[in-house]
Structures are given as C-alpha cells and as structure tokens.
Amino acid sequence: MSTGTSRVPRFGHGSRVPGWDEAVDLEKPPARIPDPAVTPVPELLREQIEAAMAKYPDRRSAAIPALHAAQELHGWCSPEAIDQVATVMQLTPAYLIAVATFYDMFKTLPQPRNDVYVCTNISCSLRGADEFFAAMREAADGEDIDVRSFECLGACDIAPMASVNGEYVGPLDFDDAGRIVEDLKAGHTVLEHKQLRYRRCADPEVATEAGEFSPPGADVPRADTAGLGEHGDTTDRPGGSAAIEIPTEEAGE
Ligand code: FES
Numbered sequence: 192m193s194t195g196t197s198r199v200p201r202f203g204h205g206s207r208v209p210g211w212d213e214a215v216d217l218e219k220p221p222a223r224i225p226d227p228a229v230t231p232v233p234e235l236l237r238e239q240i241e242a243a244m245a246k247y248p249d250r251r252s253a254a255i256p257a258l259h260a261a262q263e264l265h266g267w268c269s270p271e272a273i274d275q276v277a278t279v280m281q282l283t284p285a286y287l288i289a290v291a292t293f294y295d296m297f298k299t300l301p302q303p304r305n306d307v308y309v310c311t312n313i314s315c316s317l318r319g320a321d322e323f324f325a326a327m328r329e330a331a332d333g334e335d336i337d338v339r340s341f342e343c344l345g346a347c348d349i350a351p352m353a354s355v356n357g358e359y360v361g362p363l364d365f366d367d368a369g370r371i372v373e374d375l376k377a378g379h380t381v382l383e384h385k386q387l388r389y390r391r392c393a394d395p396e397v398a399t400e401a402g403e404f405s406p407p408g409a410d411v412p413r414a415d416t417a418g419l420g421e422h423g424d425t426t427d428r429p430g431g432s433a434a435i436e437i438p439t440e441e442a443g444e
Pocket residue numbers: 310311312313314315316342343344345346347348350352
C-alpha cells in the first residue's frame with residue numbers, strides 16, 4: 192500500500208461516544224435499582240451476568256462483561272438492556288451508564304449490527320490506514336456496518352489493521368475493504384487468511400514451516416499473545432460475589 196508523504200490527520204474522525212458533551216439533566220429523579228419483580232431478564236443473559244459476577248470479589252467488576260452480554264443480545268446498550276443488567280447486578284442504571292459511556296465499544300445509541308474499527312494510530316497510519324479507512328467507509332456506505340476509526344488496537348505488527356466484529360485482521364490493502372463488506376453480508380468468516388488468531392508464532396523456527404499465516408484447523412502452533420498457552424485459558428475461576436450493598440436508609444437502619 193502506498194504511503195507517500197501526506198499530512199496525517201489526528202483525531203479527525205472522532206471516536207467519542209455520542210452524548211459525551213451533553214449536559215446532565217438535573218431535573219431527573221434520583222436513580223434507583225430496578226425492581227426485579229417488574230424487570231424481566233432473559234434467562235441466558237441472567238446466567239451470563241451471574242457467571243461474570245461470580246469471577247470477582249466485587250460484583251461491580253463484572254460491569255463490562257455484563258454490558259457486553261446485554262449489548263450482544265439487544266444490539267446496543269438500550270435503556271431496557273441497562274435495566275436488565277442493573278436488575279441482576281443490583282446496581283443503579285446510572286452506574287452502568289457511566290461505564291457504558293466511558294468505553295468506545297459500548298453502543299449507547301442504536302447502531303448497525305456490524306462493527307469495523309479501523310486503527311488509524313501511528314503504526315497503521317504510516318502504512319496507509321487513513322486511506323484504508325476512507326476506502327472502508329466508501330465500501331460500507333448504505334450497509335448495516337458501522338465503520339469507525341480507532342486509536343491503537345494493540346496489533347501494530349499487522350498494520351494496517353482493523354477489528355471486524357472483534358476479529359483482528361491485517362495487514363490490509365484496499366481490496367480488503369470490499370471483501371470485508373461481502374463477507375459480512377454473506378455471513379462468512381471475515382478475511383480468514385488475515386485473522387490475527389491464525390497468525391503463526393513469532394518463533395522463527397515455527398514461522399518458517401508454512402509461511403506467515405496458517406489456515407484454520409492446521410496442526411501448527413498458534414500465536415499466544417496473552418501468554419495463556421495454545422488453547423487459551425481453559426480454567427474458570429468462580430468465586431463468591433460481594434455482598435449486595437443496601438443503603439442504610441433503605442435497609443431500615
Ligand atoms: S497503531 Fe494500529 S494497532 Fe497499533
């Protein structure tokens with residue numbers, strides 16, 4: 192991909208969640224923990240949230256995986272989704288909204304089903320990410336795909352790269368923009384031959400066996416980027432959840 196010497200726009204695309212600059216509504220009534228009796232929660236979502244809470248001494252530590260599970264189910268962190276998480280976690284919706292609005296990957300407004308996050312930080316930018324981002328937006332125009340630029344996604348070694356529905360792919364070239372759209376529309380695995388998960392180990396003795404990438408299912412070592420071994424972390428570590436904190440006035444003390 193040609194890089195040339197061009198001006199590198201920084202923060203030009205914006206990555207802030209919608210509403211970050213809106214004033215707080217001081218007229219709103221104080222937030223309350225939703226009443227479980229009138230807030231039905233889908234069984235699978237409840238199980239996912241409870242499993243996440245069981246992993247941490249303080250259940251609030253599970254806010255991010257719980258919100259992810261709700262977003263996966265509802266497509267975004269809708270008021271209904273937030274209320275369901277708040278009901279299971281026994282937190283106020285405001286607490287969860289504060290978390291959801293802090294992180295770019297939580298959707299606080301209805302958005303397209305598919306996400307393509309193009310990294311436009313320095314390593315990717317130097318290898319043509321800004322041009323790829325423009326090509327990706329053009330290719331996805333009118334489709335059910337949210338294309339956004341992101342700061343470093345932590346996979347600079349495959350620059351320029353993108354996260355497609357959470358799957359890291361790279362190095363990308365212009366033609367990949369159209370392929371990503373076609374794969375998403377067809378429900379196919381996206382750019383399988385460029386997925387980070389199938390990238391081979393950096394160990395030179397491993398990498399010389401069959402090229403840089405190994406096909407899915409091939410009997411070769413996988414990248415172990417998290418240091419968890421070839422098969423990842425297969426051990427669950429459930430533990431007790433923190434006690435529910437009830438404000439003293441509500442507890443009648
Ligand atoms: S600069 Fe793009 S992944 Fe780091």
